[in-house]
Amino acid sequence: MTTTPLSLYLHIPFCARKCPYCDFNTYAGLQALFEPLSVALAREISAAGAARGRPPVHTIFLGGGTPTVLSAGQLARVLDACHQAFTILPEAEITSEANPGTVDRARFADLRSLGVNRLSMGVQSFDGDELAFLGRIHSADDAEIAFAHARAAGFDNINLDFIFGLPQQQPATWQSTLQRGLALAPEHLSLYSLIVEEGTPLAAWVASGRVPAPDEDLAADLYEMAQARLVAAGYQQYEISNWARRHPAGGSFQSQHNLTYWRNADYLGFGPGAFSGEQGRRWSNLRSPAEYIRRSDAGQPLLDSEEQATPALAMGETMMVGLRLLDEGVNRAAFQARFGLDVSEIYPDILTELAAAGMIEVTPTCVRLTPAAVLIGNRVFARFLPD
Ligand code: SF4
Structure with a gap:
C-alpha cells in the first residue's frame, strides 16, 4: 500500500x-x-x-x-x-x-x-x-x-x-x-x-x-x-x-x-488518454472516449501504453521538472532519499558547467535555475536527460 x-x-x-x-x-x-x-x-x-x-x-x-x-x-x-x-x-x-x-x-x-x-x-x-x-x-x-x-x-x-x-x-x-x-x-x-x-x-x-x-x-x-x-x-x-x-x-x-x-511524485490519472506515474512506472489510457466507455463496459483493460523508467531517466526527469520550480528547485535531500545519491554525485560535470555559466544555482539544499536562465530553461533541462 x-x-x-x-x-x-x-x-x-x-x-x-x-x-x-x-x-x-x-x-x-x-x-x-x-x-x-x-x-x-x-x-x-x-x-x-x-x-x-x-x-x-x-x-x-x-x-x-x-x-x-x-x-x-x-x-x-x-x-x-x-x-x-x-x-x-x-x-x-x-x-x-x-x-x-x-x-x-x-x-x-x-x-x-x-x-x-x-x-x-x-x-x-x-x-x-x-x-x-x-x-x-x-x-x-x-x-x-x-x-x-x-x-x-x-x-x-x-x-x-x-x-x-x-x-x-x-x-x-x-x-x-x-x-x-x-x-x-x-x-x-x-x-x-x-x-x-x-x-x-x-x-x-x-x-x-x-x-x-x-x-x-x-x-x-x-x-x-x-x-x-x-x-x-x-x-x-x-x-x-x-x-x-x-x-x-x-x-x-x-x-x-x-x-x-514538478516534484515528480506519484499520481494516478483516470479517463480517456489520462497519464499516470507511480513508483517509476508510467502508463496512459487509450484516448478515444467511445472506446474507453466500450472497453470499460466490457470489463476490458483501458491501457494504451506503459513503461518502467530507467533510473537514469527517472533522475533526469526529476531534475527537468524540479528545475521549473524557481525558488524550491530540486530538493537535494528528497533526490537522495529517492535515488540513493546526491545530485552532485550523479551530475558533477553538468552542475559545475551550468553553475559557471550562470544558469543554475547549487545551494546546500537545492539546485535551481537562476533568473537569467528562465527564458532558456529548456536548454538547461535537456542537459539532464539521458541520450
Ligand atoms: S478546446 Fe478550448 S476549452 Fe477545451 S480544453 Fe482545449 S483550450 Fe480548453
Missing part, C-alpha cells in the same frame, strides 16, 4: 467547442457520452483505489476538456467514487477547471457542495479580438461575471489562465489583460505562451500563411512584462509559468496538485 499521499487527475474529454489552438484529448459534440463516460470513469477510479487498499490522497484535479460541461450528478458520481475508493485527506486540495462560458452561479454552488475548493478558470485574454482569434466561447465580461459568481459561491482559491504571444499581439492589449486580471485579485495566475501544436487548425492557418507564426522575441518581451507586473502586485513566481499570492494564514496559494508533477 502506498503511504505517501497520491494525487488524482480526472480527465473529462469534452468541450462545448474545440478551440483552434488546442491539441488536448478533448472533443465537442459528444453530449451523448457524458453520462456513460461518468459511469466508466467512476468504475476506473473504484478499481484503482480498491487495488491499492484505499490509499491517502492529498489533491484531486478535474481537468480536460471542460469538466463543468458535466451535470452536477455526473460530477458527484466521479467525486463520490474518489471518496469511496481512496482516503481523501481532510485538507485535500480539490480543483476543477472551469470555462467561463459554461458556468453560472448555480454551477459554482454545485461544485462547492461537491467539495471542490479550488477553481482554475481559462480566461486567456480580456481583449475581444484576441478571444475571437482563440475561438473562445466566452467574452471578457463573461469571465469577470463568472469570477464574481465563483467568489459569491465561496471560492477563495481561484486560478486564472492567460495566453500571451498571439501573432502580432500588441503589448498594450497584454498590459490591459493583466490589469483586468489583477483587478480581480485571484490567488493564482498561470501564463502560457501560445504554442502552434501540430495537427491543430492554428497550425494549418500558420502553414497556409493565413496567420503569421507567433514571434518568440515578442513572447519573451510580453513574458518579462508580466513577470515585472505580477511581482509588483505581490505575486510570487514559484514556477516558470505560475504565480501565487501568499496565504494570510501563512504559506501560499501554490497549486498543490501541480507541485506533485
Whole structure:
C-alpha cells in the first residue's frame, strides 16, 4: 500500500467547442457520452483505489476538456467514487477547471457542495479580438461575471489562465489583460505562451500563411512584462509559468496538485488518454472516449501504453521538472532519499558547467535555475536527460 499521499487527475474529454489552438484529448459534440463516460470513469477510479487498499490522497484535479460541461450528478458520481475508493485527506486540495462560458452561479454552488475548493478558470485574454482569434466561447465580461459568481459561491482559491504571444499581439492589449486580471485579485495566475501544436487548425492557418507564426522575441518581451507586473502586485513566481499570492494564514496559494508533477511524485490519472506515474512506472489510457466507455463496459483493460523508467531517466526527469520550480528547485535531500545519491554525485560535470555559466544555482539544499536562465530553461533541462 502506498503511504505517501497520491494525487488524482480526472480527465473529462469534452468541450462545448474545440478551440483552434488546442491539441488536448478533448472533443465537442459528444453530449451523448457524458453520462456513460461518468459511469466508466467512476468504475476506473473504484478499481484503482480498491487495488491499492484505499490509499491517502492529498489533491484531486478535474481537468480536460471542460469538466463543468458535466451535470452536477455526473460530477458527484466521479467525486463520490474518489471518496469511496481512496482516503481523501481532510485538507485535500480539490480543483476543477472551469470555462467561463459554461458556468453560472448555480454551477459554482454545485461544485462547492461537491467539495471542490479550488477553481482554475481559462480566461486567456480580456481583449475581444484576441478571444475571437482563440475561438473562445466566452467574452471578457463573461469571465469577470463568472469570477464574481465563483467568489459569491465561496471560492477563495481561484486560478486564472492567460495566453500571451498571439501573432502580432500588441503589448498594450497584454498590459490591459493583466490589469483586468489583477483587478480581480485571484490567488493564482498561470501564463502560457501560445504554442502552434501540430495537427491543430492554428497550425494549418500558420502553414497556409493565413496567420503569421507567433514571434518568440515578442513572447519573451510580453513574458518579462508580466513577470515585472505580477511581482509588483505581490505575486510570487514559484514556477516558470505560475504565480501565487501568499496565504494570510501563512504559506501560499501554490497549486498543490501541480507541485506533485514538478516534484515528480506519484499520481494516478483516470479517463480517456489520462497519464499516470507511480513508483517509476508510467502508463496512459487509450484516448478515444467511445472506446474507453466500450472497453470499460466490457470489463476490458483501458491501457494504451506503459513503461518502467530507467533510473537514469527517472533522475533526469526529476531534475527537468524540479528545475521549473524557481525558488524550491530540486530538493537535494528528497533526490537522495529517492535515488540513493546526491545530485552532485550523479551530475558533477553538468552542475559545475551550468553553475559557471550562470544558469543554475547549487545551494546546500537545492539546485535551481537562476533568473537569467528562465527564458532558456529548456536548454538547461535537456542537459539532464539521458541520450
Ligand atoms: S476549452 Fe480548453 S480544453 Fe477545451 S478546446 Fe478550448 S483550450 Fe482545449
